[in-house]
Amino acid sequence: MFLGPGLAFTAVFVAVPVLLVLSYTVFDRGRFGGVEYDFTLDNFTRAFEPTFRKVLVSSLGIAAAATAIALAIGYPVAYAIAKLPERWRSLVLVLIVIPFWTNFLIRTYAWIVLLNTQGVLNDALVGLGLVDERIDLLYTRGAVVAGLVYVYLPLMILPIYASVARLERELPEASADLGGSRFATFVRVTFPLSLPGVVTGCIFVFVPSLGNFVVPELLGGGKTVMVGNLVRDQFLKARDWPFGATLALIMVVLLVALFALQSVVSRRFSVEAGR
Amino acid sequence: MRRSGLGFLWVALVGCLLFLYVPIATVVVTSFNSGKSALNIKGLSLRWYGELFDDPDLGHALLNSLTVAVGATVFSTVVGTMLAVGLVRFARSTVLDAFVMAPAILPDLMLAIGLLAFFTWLGLPLGLGTVTIAHAAFGTAFVVAVVRSRLVQLDGSLEEASQDLGAGWATTFVRITLPSVAPAVLAGALLAFTLSLDEFVIAFFTNGPDSPTLPIEIYSRVRFGVTPEINALASLLLLVSVVAVVAGAVAFRRTERER
Amino acid sequence: MASNSTLTRRPWARQLSGLGSLVVVAALAACGGEDSGAEPEKLDASADLTKQSITVSNWAGYMPEDIADQFEKATGASLSATEHATNEEIMAKLTAGGDSGIDVAFVSGQYAQALNEAGLLEPIHEDLVPNLDNLYAQAGELAYDKGNHYSVPYTWGTTGICYRSDLVDPAPTSWNDILDPDPAYDGKITMLSTERWLALPAQKALGYSVNTTDDAELEAMKDKLVEAKKHLLGYDDTTFYEKLISGEAVMTEAWDGWCGYGMAENPDIKFVVPSEGSDLWTDTMVVLKGSENKEAAFAFVNMMLDPEMHAWVTNNVYYNVPNEAAAEFVPAELKQQFPQLDVTPEQLAENEGLIDLGEDSTKYTELTTDVTAS
Missing domain, CATH: 3.40.190.10 (Periplasmic binding protein-like II)
Incomplete structure (x- = not known):
């Protein structure tokens, strides 16, 4: 009675659509776009040709770089927040969250304004004498990675903060009581036990980065292509839906593999933590 | 607590806040430019805010976004709350849980192409209606997530007692269950509403040409270059989210204290 | 304007x-x-x-x-x-x-x-x-x-090179002027990103048809375009004339009508159809x-x-x-x-x-992906 409408709705407007579009992966594209229902595996052979394989690999690389940088920034920040006195803590958390609730396109756009050859960052670099003439910051792979880190950083900080904050309250004092140094406490106790938060944060950053097509388009100047751009183009420009669906499926399979890895990791560490 | 040797943590924190706010600050500052450039300040003025309010296309886009968000939120809240109750009280199953949560977990691009293919296959004309359905699909999952986590904290004993005393399931639901999860339902509805207002990818795929939502309108403008008018729009949206987040935080703290 | x-x-x-x-x-x-x-x-x-x-x-x-x-x-x-x-x-x-x-x-x-x-x-x-x-x-x-x-x-209409006559000397006359530019203009050039037009400069510079579907010709075009990418500021369909006005770019592949927008803002902006021809x-x-x-x-x-x-x-x-x-x-x-x-x-x-290429149009999708992802 309670479940009926919701399950029916989810089945019709989530499960059926996703299955429908996944079924397209084994069909041909029609002469005028659309789908011709002749079974074929050509889409998969095509997706693994060097052209598209290269895009998959470079997308994974860009998403991984963004995730790694977000982690390098996010972990110390989350740790620092957990160490703040209570009343400062919520203020800083609000400050971290505000940009995240600002429209994603606006946040990306801010980087166009910032990185432009005629923009403020170049003004500053030239003004401070750090560079002789204006340099290309925008429309580079670095700009794409920076943009992804920027838009998803809060998604890294919050889960790590959640796990570190809990540990900070409970465990290290016990460890310190037993004579461990701060550093040893961190390395042997806090860090391993915060790993589930780290993994969650990494997934929260990696997943949307991999499928993103707006950041590469706006900050990459069309010179950096990610798998999300290919899927978008196949659906909305080239109208080769079967091939677009195939690329999307490959992306999702990669992500599912990551989820599986995550659940293994978190299970292992929660077992070690004796729970 | 000792703080020695942890200086670098504060450096990281301050650096991170700078990283988060310098780009936004740049946009806000340039929005007050009196010149035509979005990059270089000539003088200060509110000129571009004026142009913003005189721009009917933006007004329409905002109205479209609100229409979609209200429709999707009402639907997600009702259906999502029922689902959450059903999942927690009647049918505990990880498979069903995963099924219901799928739209929140799936990459947005996957849901977007699925719904585009599905609506086209059905022959439904793309427009605000299809966007509303699409937003309801993921909104429902988020409402379920929020309401369910509250339901799990409550034990079912009150409900059992109510039914032992002869109340029907409907009475029990309305008089016992619903009041106890009301704050979570409200939180879920707010979440669904905000996510819908802000959502770009799924709307981009499932919308027709005649009625862009605000994020779609922003996207097409951003593609056509940087202008002080977009900077002004960005600053206003930032202001809205600052107010919303601060209000949310204050409200949250108050309810926490009441507990 | x-x-x-x-x-x-x-x-x-x-x-x-x-x-x-x-x-x-x-x-x-x-x-x-x-x-x-x-x-x-x-x-x-x-x-x-x-x-x-x-x-x-x-x-x-x-x-x-x-x-x-x-x-x-x-x-x-x-x-x-x-x-x-x-x-x-x-x-x-x-x-x-x-x-x-x-x-x-x-x-x-x-x-x-x-x-x-x-x-x-x-x-x-x-x-x-x-x-x-x-x-x-x-x-x-x-x-x-x-x-x-x-x-x-x-x-x-047609497609050509839209450029800043005050910043480019001598004026461009050939598609090769943007494909293989003078090093002074490195990073100050844009090309169109839409498939057939992304290919156009290489097509014409190599003397091919704008409707070619010949694999060997497409391969040669790809090599030329990958080489050209190193000199680009970016691929841009929508804001290239603004980049000319601001001076971020000095030469851009452009549709004739769009170049007009740049000209209206800055009289030093000029349009030329390269000698090899165009679409x-x-x-x-x-x-x-x-x-x-x-x-x-x-x-x-x-x-x-x-x-x-x-x-x-x-x-x-x-x-x-x-x-x-x-x-x-x-x-x-x-x-x-x-x-x-x-x-x-x-x-x-x-x-x-330009004509419709039917099934062979996927070759241009592949070419575009090859080039932009290189």
Whole structure:
């Protein structure tokens, strides 16, 4: 009675659509776009040709770089927040969250304004004498990675903060009581036990980065292509839906593999933590 | 607590806040430019805010976004709350849980192409209606997530007692269950509403040409270059989210204290 | 020139969508072909148009806003206008099966070709469109539809190099000037990102057809384009003229009409069609076979070819129209301000017409991906 409408709705407007579009992966594209229902595996052979394989690999690389940088920034920040006195803590958390609730396109756009050859960052670099003439910051792979880190950083900080904050309250004092140094406490106790938060944060950053097509388009100047751009183009420009669906499926399979890895990791560490 | 040797943590924190706010600050500052450039300040003025309010296309886009968000939120809240109750009280199953949560977990691009293919296959004309359905699909999952986590904290004993005393399931639901999860339902509805207002990818795929939502309108403008008018729009949206987040935080703290 | 937001209302958006690979949503289109061999419907030239009404789908800003009033005054028939943003969008609507409700659509030439192959277009009834005589002879020789059997050309133009004459010396004359530029211009060049136009400079520099599907030629183009990418600021369909104005870019591959926007802001911006030649694109009007008021539909097409009406496009959207009789209604000052409007039909027709590549259009998708992902 309670479940009926919701399950029916989810089945019709989530499960059926996703299955429908996944079924397209084994069909041909029609002469005028659309789908011709002749079974074929050509889409998969095509997706693994060097052209598209290269895009998959470079997308994974860009998403991984963004995730790694977000982690390098996010972990110390989350740790620092957990160490703040209570009343400062919520203020800083609000400050971290505000940009995240600002429209994603606006946040990306801010980087166009910032990185432009005629923009403020170049003004500053030239003004401070750090560079002789204006340099290309925008429309580079670095700009794409920076943009992804920027838009998803809060998604890294919050889960790590959640796990570190809990540990900070409970465990290290016990460890310190037993004579461990701060550093040893961190390395042997806090860090391993915060790993589930780290993994969650990494997934929260990696997943949307991999499928993103707006950041590469706006900050990459069309010179950096990610798998999300290919899927978008196949659906909305080239109208080769079967091939677009195939690329999307490959992306999702990669992500599912990551989820599986995550659940293994978190299970292992929660077992070690004796729970 | 000792703080020695942890200086670098504060450096990281301050650096991170700078990283988060310098780009936004740049946009806000340039929005007050009196010149035509979005990059270089000539003088200060509110000129571009004026142009913003005189721009009917933006007004329409905002109205479209609100229409979609209200429709999707009402639907997600009702259906999502029922689902959450059903999942927690009647049918505990990880498979069903995963099924219901799928739209929140799936990459947005996957849901977007699925719904585009599905609506086209059905022959439904793309427009605000299809966007509303699409937003309801993921909104429902988020409402379920929020309401369910509250339901799990409550034990079912009150409900059992109510039914032992002869109340029907409907009475029990309305008089016992619903009041106890009301704050979570409200939180879920707010979440669904905000996510819908802000959502770009799924709307981009499932919308027709005649009625862009605000994020779609922003996207097409951003593609056509940087202008002080977009900077002004960005600053206003930032202001809205600052107010919303601060209000949310204050409200949250108050309810926490009441507990 | 108005602000940028008006630019986005203009039909330039058409070009963003790209010719690339065609097209369209529904499989139904493919089955539509069966009646293309049938006899054209007999139309009554003396039909009472006051009882007819038509729906026209066009790009925003591509015809006068009071077009419905003008049409009713001229013919007695009523008209409602709808808009599409891209070729793909209108193609999706027209081929989705069922009644699209559209009588006349504006689409680019190669899309008209595809629609005709799908059997969706009514042949042009020349007796109902006497103003066809106003068109230049070259407008009857367009590659996608020689003789204008099922489409009527509305605007045409080409692609070239839009550049800052004060910052580039000597002025560019060849596609190689942007493909393999003087090191001084490294990182200050943009190229178009839409598939067929991304390929165009290499195609022409190597002396190939703009419609080539030869694998060896595509491979050679790829090598040239990958090499050229190293010198680019980026690929840009929409803001290249702004980058010229700001000085971020000094040379850009550009559509003629778009370069005009840069020229209007900065007189040092100039446009040149490289010596190797370029493409010729056309936007057309087509009448749908499903239209129930074809007499009114052709009356509309005829009205759009009226010299004064057709000149409106040039005077307001700064595109060339293939209408000889319209030329006298285009002010000389405008041609001075926008030199790309001061071009003869012979010069335009020297460029090569784009046609639909059918199945082979995926080769351009692959080429584009290869180049941009390199």
